[in-house]
Amino acid sequence: MQFHARTEEPHKQRTDFKNLLQMFPYVWTYRWRVLIALACLIIAKVATVAVPIVLKGIVDTLDIEASLLILPLGLLLAYGALRLTTALFNELRDVLFARVRYRAIQRLSTRVLEHLHQLPLRFHLERQTGSITRDLERGTQSLSSLINYMVFIIIPTIVELVLVAAILLGAYALKFSFVTLITIVIYILFTLTVTNWRMRFRHEMNRLDSKANSIAVDSLLNYETVKYFNNERYELERYGKTLSQWENAAVQSITTMSMLNFGQALIIAVGVTFIMIFAAGGVTDGTMSLGDLVLVNALMLQLFIPLNTLGIVYRQITYSLADMDMLVQLLNKDTEINDAENATELNVHAAQIEFDQVSFSYNVDREILNDISIKIPSGHKVAVVGPSGAGKSTLARLLFRFYDVTTGAVRIDGQDVRECTQDSLHHAIAVVPQDTVLFNESIYFNIHYAKPGASKEEVEHAAKLANIHDFVEQLPQQYDTIVGERGLKLSGGEKQRISIARAVLKNPRIIIFDEATSSLDSHSESVILNAMQEVTHGVTTLVIAHRLSTVVDADTIYVLDQGRVIESGNHRALLEQQGMYAKMWTLQQEERVAEELDAVVV
Numbered sequence: 001m002q003f004h005a006r007t008e009e010p011h012k013q014r015t016d017f018k019n020l021l022q023m024f025p026y027v028w029t030y031r032w033r034v035l036i037a038l039a040c041l042i043i044a045k046v047a048t049v050a051v052p053i054v055l056k057g058i059v060d061t062l063d064i065e066a067s068l069l070i071l072p073l074g075l076l077l078a079y080g081a082l083r084l085t086t087a088l089f090n091e092l093r094d095v096l097f098a099r100v101r102y103r104a105i106q107r108l109s110t111r112v113l114e115h116l117h118q119l120p121l122r123f124h125l126e127r128q129t130g131s132i133t134r135d136l137e138r139g140t141q142s143l144s145s146l147i148n149y150m151v152f153i154i155i156p157t158i159v160e161l162v163l164v165a166a167i168l169l170g171a172y173a174l175k176f177s178f179v180t181l182i183t184i185v186i187y188i189l190f191t192l193t194v195t196n197w198r199m200r201f202r203h204e205m206n207r208l209d210s211k212a213n214s215i216a217v218d219s220l221l222n223y224e225t226v227k228y229f230n231n232e233r234y235e236l237e238r239y240g241k242t243l244s245q246w247e248n249a250a251v252q253s254i255t256t257m258s259m260l261n262f263g264q265a266l267i268i269a270v271g272v273t274f275i276m277i278f279a280a281g282g283v284t285d286g287t288m289s290l291g292d293l294v295l296v297n298a299l300m301l302q303l304f305i306p307l308n309t310l311g312i313v314y315r316q317i318t319y320s321l322a323d324m325d326m327l328v329q330l331l332n333k334d335t336e337i338n339d340a341e342n343a344t345e346l347n348v349h350a351a352q353i354e355f356d357q358v359s360f361s362y363n364v365d366r367e368i369l370n371d372i373s374i375k376i377p378s379g380h381k382v383a384v385v386g387p388s389g390a391g392k393s394t395l396a397r398l399l400f401r402f403y404d405v406t407t408g409a410v411r412i413d414g415q416d417v418r419e420c421t422q423d424s425l426h427h428a429i430a431v432v433p434q435d436t437v438l439f440n441e442s443i444y445f446n447i448h449y450a451k452p453g454a455s456k457e458e459v460e461h462a463a464k465l466a467n468i469h470d471f472v473e474q475l476p477q478q479y480d481t482i483v484g485e486r487g488l489k490l491s492g493g494e495k496q497r498i499s500i501a502r503a504v505l506k507n508p509r510i511i512i513f514d515e516a517t518s519s520l521d522s523h524s525e526s527v528i529l530n531a532m533q534e535v536t537h538g539v540t541t542l543v544i545a546h547r548l549s550t551v552v553d554a555d556t557i558y559v560l561d562q563g564r565v566i567e568s569g570n571h572r573a574l575l576e577q578q579g580m581y582a583k584m585w586t587l588q589q590e591e592r593v594a595e596e597l598d599a600v601v602v
Helices: 002-063 073-118 121-126 129-171 174-221 223-228 232-285 290-331 392-399 422-428 443-448 456-465 469-474 492-506 522-535 571-577 580-601
Strands: 353-363 366-376 381-385 407-412 429-432 510-514 540-545 556-561 564-569
Touching (some): 002 073, 002 129, 002 290, 073 129, 223 232, 429 492, 443 492, 564 571
Parallel strands (some): 510 540
């Protein structure tokens, strides 16, 4: 166990150093501001250390028996000027560095969001939104904190320590420097040892804080599910249990911090006491003046007060480095799906799609698609149907390149999608998903989102084609109606029609309907089908469906089962084959009749 601890710490230090190097470019953008701010810092510290020296001269002058006519006016003016210089250059440093600090946060936050959008679908399907948002908040703030501690506390303290050491070594007996050095070394060793020991409580606090936040966010995002199952108390118990664990870790953290603070105060008190005993002895035996006593005392106070702060800062830096490590790990996550080194723009002229002997698996031990070959001619509507888990939606994700095929290729007009830029690929394809998630904005915003430069007329035209315009016009606020978080204020059919309107406004050459009607009632389904027929005319269309009533007009229908194509043909031909498609059709027709009878009875 001890061997493990000794090897782990250097590794942690290397990791922290690498993380700091990775963050450095965000700070170095305004390098001239940084350098000028550091110059202001040094000037301010020189003035600060010069104040006790001037004070010594004033005390020594006044200690001589003389009349008030020789009042050291010049020294008094110098004393005031040095105080003013310290304040002025400290403020200049703050003003100059403000732009550096906040620009670094702005660039880092933007980079993190950009990276999150580049991460694969696999990551976002597994993520916990609450934990990520809390980690991002702490991670970006950690950079600000580190900049703040370095520029405003650590570097000034180091500069002041060097200046004080130079004065003590140059003007006084070696014992003053020796006691000061010993005190500082003991202080630093004690601070590092105790802080590293108690860091486990902070890490536990962070973990539990993220967990509690994730539970709270998940319970709110799934508000309806919580209500359906009367699980409000269960959610509160989960949340409360985690917060209780967080509370215990927080109390342990505060308790150990108090122990650390007292130990630091004890070390400083002993060191200053020895220094003052030596100084008082020097005054008594005549080797030091009263001004020297004042100077040494003032220097010690100037040195140990920021040094005491340095102990607190070290703890905060350690916390910030821990938070930064979580952010860096996120930034270093492999994006998996990347543009090829020589990727070209997708050139869509006919919009013909081909799945050529495609096999795919999410995990090596579970194959989803096996040797799939499907062709979708230009302007044709092709459907893929089959039972749940057959791999239908995976085809859509491979075409959009959320994932890359394991073997085989997906081509558009003969171009392998892996050799094209993702931006051009995504520009050519519009997707109407099974579960349409809308922004908590207006209906206009959600349709307009597909083409930010579109005019109001274009948005309304798309809404008309999607058969949603008349509904919107009947609303009190019409297109300005806020849809609620994830669009919860709208019905499933209304959300789907907005999704179709977005696809129309994008004006793509290829449209994918991924189970677009699977969760809708018969009336909503018929409305969506009319909208689909309206918008797919002349557009290459891939329809992923479970309900066969949505694909009867498809040019070709492929039936998937356990990742393989087992039947293909149009609706009539597949019924004549009396295979899986025919059985599914008969079963769904019986279910539809039963639903209609139930509706009549009600």
